Amino acid sequence: MEITGIITAIIIGIVIGVLGRLVVPGRQRVGVLLTIVVGIVAALIGTFIAAGLGVASTGGVDWIELLIQIGLAAVGVAAVDRAKVRA
Template identity: 75%
Template sequence: MEISGVISAIVIGVVIGVLGRLVVPGRQHIGVLLTILVGIVAALLGSAIAAVFGVADTDGPDWIEWFIQIGLAAVGVAALDRARRPQR
């Protein structure tokens, strides 16, 4: 992967992480860096899943791929938030 690919993965990861965080209701107890990390992982996994199902490259915007990535980011944010909450 070239440097431009890494930079675009980070930028897309930031966007996906923020959108995933917005989907999860309530206040999350994870930081910005964890949100970005979850977004990057979700973007990479979402692209791979979309490629497996053959919806990664379509005419026009790849809406299905975006929905997969945002869904994965929301699941990741919710899981990390639940893991980091203090136990009662």
């Protein structure tokens, strides 16, 4: 992976993580860096799921892939928040 791919993954991870936090109701006790990590992981997993479903390569913006990624980020942020509460 080239440096531009890494930078792109970080930017997409930030956006996906923030959108995932916005979807989860209430206050989350998850830091910015952890939100970025959750967003990057959600973006990668969402891309693989969308590719498996055959909706990742469309002519324009891949809205279904984006929704999958945001949903996974929301689940990830909520899971990390709950894990921090229990710890």
